[in-house]
Amino acid sequence: MSSRTREGAEVGTRRLVLLGSTGSIGTQALEVVERLAADGLAPQVAGLAAGGGRLPLLAEQAVRLRVPVLAVASQADDVAERLRHELAHAALRLGRPDPVRTVLTGPQAAAELVEATGVEQEGDTVLNGVTGSVGLGPTLAALRSGARLALANKESLVVGGALVRAALARPGQVVPVDSEHSAIAQALASGRHEKGLTSPTVTGRSEVRRLVLTASGGPFRGRGRADLAGVTAAQALNHPTWAMGPVVTVNSSTLVNKGLELIEAHLLFDVPADDIVVVVHPQSVVHSMVEFTDGATIAQASPPDMRLPIALGLTWPARPDLGGLVTPNSWAAPLSWDFEPLDEETFPAVSLARQAVRASATHPAVLNAANEQAVAAFLAGRLEWLDIVEVDASVVNEHEGLTDPDLEDVLSVERWARQRAEEIIARRSSTPSDRR
Known part of the structure; x- marks a missing residue:
């Protein structure tokens, strides 16, 4: 049965x-x-x-x-x-x-x-x-x-x-599994937002004012740009709260991951990129928030454990019993959660993601492809950590953009971005840096 x-x-x-x-x-x-x-x-x-x-x-x-x-x-x-x-x-x-x-x-x-x-x-x-x-x-x-x-x-x-x-x-065929987007999907149930890929009915009606993406800040939270010269792969891979693969972990250290998540939220929920803000929350317990037009903000809080959003992705909209697998937050002792504004001067990746969304339908693909090349070069010891987002920005700024791209257009743009990123990386690798 x-x-x-x-x-x-x-x-x-x-x-x-x-x-x-x-x-x-x-x-x-x-x-x-x-x-x-x-x-x-x-x-x-x-x-x-x-x-x-x-x-x-x-x-x-x-x-x-x-x-x-x-x-x-x-x-x-x-x-x-x-x-x-x-x-x-x-x-x-x-x-x-x-x-x-x-x-x-x-x-x-x-x-x-x-x-x-x-x-x-x-x-x-x-x-x-x-x-x-x-x-x-x-x-x-x-x-x-x-x-x-x-x-x-x-x-x-x-x-x-x-x-x-x-x-x-x-409509509603996509269920997000990233913890931030799962949190937003859950919070959206508190209001009306019949828009985007995750909504079962798409009518354009919405009570949403802003989406608030939370970021742990990664291993380098609180440091200034001058403090990050000579960062090693081991340091970048030492995430304070999440256990993830190497590419995602490095992206978290540069906050490129948060920039990509901003683009993803824009596309998933049909909310303008300028209405999606990033706030640093080092405890990684509040996974994201939705601010509604009446001034209410609904937050989703849970332990930093990916098995919870994964389970929701498998059973949505039902909530399975994960007892013995995921331990809920404890309220038996005093606790505090911190929220800080993002230092976009030290971590410019989120601003670059907004720029890519505004520029064209293919600029986000260029950003992602260039970043994959840059991260691989960093992990291989061919590129400085500080150079990762600089390489990304150089390639994004060179791209002219396409409207209404098909799959071959996207693949062609990706190939160009990877090749151009590699050219820039090679030039930087052969040039002594005053940051070394």
Whole structure:
């Protein structure tokens, strides 16, 4: 017999396709799935996709959860053979049969996985936890399928916002998984906002005055620009409150992540970028807020634990019982939460994101692509931390912009931005810096 949520929707036959299963979002999502299984609310995991760097973990996930279809983005000739080898080992270790009947490989494998698993019902979910703009193809495939898209890949929306809008099968098909955007979606339920990708009815009516994105401030909160010369990768990766992948963690240290989240919020909720503000909240307990036209501000507060917004992405709008997995805030002792204005002189990335939104439909894609190159160069020791956003700004300012871009336009713009960023990085790498 299938189980039901509080709203009465059948969940026993729901299917889940998880993209990025071996990354931070993916591994936490599977923890949530196993917790939901205890209450009979877990979806059937129909497919898993991963990059290919952790094949033993992917194999273990597939065997443990009896997943029939896998996708690996790696283009290595022997990746399917190596995965089959790991599946045999995992099956032996766990004492279960190898359930995998299909292995897809290559750059398009994640998008192909969505079609191969046959998800199409409104109750089915594709959770996109891939990092980077490579998530755009799978995002579009998920939307075209008709399944719900639980979106943790902000870059696909930043890069292809117009394409994502055009691919929607129905209003309200997207459920945000980023903690800030999940918080906004929850707070919006306190008022009327029938706009954007997440609204089940899009009429243009809204009681929203502003969205308030909170930022932890990252590991360098409170420092001035002069204090940040010579920052190392280890320092940038030492986030004070969140455990994330390296690219997202570096983006958090520069606040590029918050700039991308501003663009994402603008596109998700159809709120002008100038009506989205960023405030620094080092405790990372208030995940974002919505200010309404009557002056009321509704905030969503919870521990800094991504499993909560992931769970909401899987069960929206129902709230599952996550007891034993997520510990609620404690009110048994005195506590205080701090809110500070953003130092945009030291951290100019948010201003750059606003500039990109105003400039054209393709400027956000240019910003994201240039930043991915700059972060990779920083982690490889080829670029100073202070140079990351400077490289981003140089490429954004050179871009002329396109109106009404199609997918090939977006991909072409991305290629240009990556190449131009690499040229600037190479020049900076070969020039002694007075910041070194």
